[in-house]
Amino acid sequence: MNIARCLVLAALAIALVGCASRGGLPGEGSGTEAPSDSGPAAHQAREIGRGLASWYGEPHHGRRTANGEVFDMNTLTAAHKTLPFGTRVRVENPATGQAVVVRINDRGPFKPGRVIDLSREAAERIGLVKAGVGPVVLYAD
Known part of the structure; x- marks a missing residue:
C-alpha cells in the first residue's frame, strides 16, 4: 500500500470518529448555500x-x-457527464472529510478517469484547489 493511500485511509478514519458532532446538509436552494461538513456516517x-x-x-x-x-x-456548481441538469450532488473529499452540495449545470469532465468537474468555489470548500485533482465520493442529495 503506497503512502498516499495510507494517508487517505487515515484521514477517512479520523473523519469517521468525529462525524457524530458535525452538522447536517444545507436546505434546498440555488446551489450557492454553505457546504455541508458532515462526515460519511452522518449522511446516509x-x-x-x-x-x-x-x-x-x-x-x-x-x-x-x-x-x-x-x-x-x-x-456551487459542477459538470458531470450524465446526471440531469439541476441534479444536486453531495461531493465528499475522503482525505479531509469535507463535503459540499453542488448543482449540475454543465457537461464534463473530459479527461479519462475523472467523475466530476467542480466550480472553483466548490473545490475550495472541500480542499481540492491547490492539488487541482483529488479523490471524491458522490452522493445523491
Whole structure:
C-alpha cells in the first residue's frame, strides 16, 4: 500500500470518529448555500460514484454552460457527464472529510478517469484547489 493511500485511509478514519458532532446538509436552494461538513456516517445518502474530481474557473468564467446559464466559478456548481441538469450532488473529499452540495449545470469532465468537474468555489470548500485533482465520493442529495 503506497503512502498516499495510507494517508487517505487515515484521514477517512479520523473523519469517521468525529462525524457524530458535525452538522447536517444545507436546505434546498440555488446551489450557492454553505457546504455541508458532515462526515460519511452522518449522511446516509445513496452513493452514486467515486473517482477523481477536478475543478475549473478561468477561462470558463462568464461563458455559457451546457445548460445555457452563464458559468460563475464562485457558485456551487459542477459538470458531470450524465446526471440531469439541476441534479444536486453531495461531493465528499475522503482525505479531509469535507463535503459540499453542488448543482449540475454543465457537461464534463473530459479527461479519462475523472467523475466530476467542480466550480472553483466548490473545490475550495472541500480542499481540492491547490492539488487541482483529488479523490471524491458522490452522493445523491
